[in-house]
Amino acid sequence: MPRHTKIDFWLDLALLISFVVDYSFSFTGLTVHEWTGVGLGASLLVHVTLHWDWVLRTTKKLFTTPAGREKLRWVVDLLLLGAMSLCVLSGIMISRSAMSALGWETNRDGFWTGLHTTAADICVALVGVHVALSWRWVLTVGRRLVGKGSPTTSPSTASAL
Amino acid sequence: MKFLRHFAALLGVLGIIFALALVWKHTPLASLISNGDRQQSGPGRGQPQFAGGPAGGHVFGFANLDDLAQSIAVLSALIAGVVIIDLRRRDRRRESLTRARAIAQQRIAARAK
Numbered sequence: 001m002p003r004h005t006k007i008d009f010w011l012d013l014a015l016l017i018s019f020v021v022d023y024s025f026s027f028t029g030l031t032v033h034e035w036t037g038v039g040l041g042a043s044l045l046v047h048v049t050l051h052w053d054w055v056l057r058t059t060k061k062l063f064t065t066p067a068g069r070e071k072l073r074w075v076v077d078l079l080l081l082g083a084m085s086l087c088v089l090s091g092i093m094i095s096r097s098a099m100s101a102l103g104w105e106t107n108r109d110g111f112w113t114g115l116h117t118t119a120a121d122i123c124v125a126l127v128g129v130h131v132a133l134s135w136r137w138v139l140t141v142g143r144r145l146v147g148k149g150s151p152t153t154s155p156s157t158a159s160a161l
Numbered sequence: 162m163k164f165l166r167h168f169a170a171l172l173g174v175l176g177i178i179f180a181l182a183l184v185w186k187h188t189p190l191a192s193l194i195s196n197g198d199r200q201q202s203g204p205g206r207g208q209p210q211f212a213g214g215p216a217g218g219h220v221f222g223f224a225n226l227d228d229l230a231q232s233i234a235v236l237s238a239l240i241a242g243v244v245i246i247d248l249r250r251r252d253r254r255r256e257s258l259t260r261a262r263a264i265a266q267q268r269i270a271a272r273a274k
């Protein structure tokens with residue numbers, strides 16, 4: 001199996017687990033929640049910068065490709081990118097712990113709080129669809145990693161979480 | 162260099178997303194998501210419950226494992242739902258392909274006679 005497929009798989013799994021844990025606010029508590037969110041935001045920045053060509057190519061293709069599974073996947077991934085950005089940005093706007101530790105007192109209000117929780121809920125839905133649309137790849141690579149099945153390449157969007 | 166260029170482009174897009182959110186905040190449509198009295202008023206989804214003391218003070222509220230379990234359940238249900246729809250769609254596609262093939266073969270056979 002190609003090295004990058006393995007990296008994609010473990011990175012996606014780590015992002016998925018961090019996201020689910022971070023979404024469980026009452027479990028993490030405020031401080032862990034905020035720093036995990038900041039970490040997810042930073043990973044998102046690096047990840048999307050490294051795949052910027054993909055973002056541009058995909059956005060262009062959206063207008064030229066007929067409807068189908070691939071197009072659905074791209075729409076979901078681009079929406080996920082937007083929702084995740086909104087979630088982290090609004091999280092920063094309502095921060096009570098992480099930002100003040102960095103010396104910035106935020107001016108929390110109902111709009112940003114509402115946006116934050118709404119964006120988080122939308123992200124959960126999109127993450128679910130995103131993972132589900134790649135379930136064959138997940139199963140094949142997962143099986144391969146535990147020693148069964150045949151090698152495969154990564155789907156174009158496998159790591160767009 | 163390329164990384165920096167792409168990074169700057171991404172920051173630009175994030176800036177636009179943030180600016181759009183700011184514009185939204187100042188339109189009547191803001192009330193669609195706004196949680197105005199949430200900080201002052203009673204419980205609900207928006208009032209996170211902390212088992213281990215004050216909000217900022219604890220690391221992992223294991224007494225609140227329910228919350229984590231709920232997130233996992235919601236996500237798993239979603240994934241299962243989409244996978245089932247996907248499988249059904251694939252089955253339907255296969256069936257119609259098989260049917261189309263059978264019809265084509267019948268026609269070929271009829272013509273051969």
Ligand code: HEM
Nearest residue numbers: 023025034037038040088091092094095096098120206207
């Ligand atoms: C992808 C990342 C994130 C996800 C999925 C997420 C998800 C959530 C969810 C679901 C809640 C609602 C808890 C509830 O009402 O029961 C919440 C609340 C909160 N989040 Fe995040 N969050 C993320 C990132 C961040 C970041 C980066 C910060 C700040 C640096 C942050 C700060 C907060 C704060 C302060 C609250 C409490 C809001 C309140 O007072 O009701 N979040 N988050």
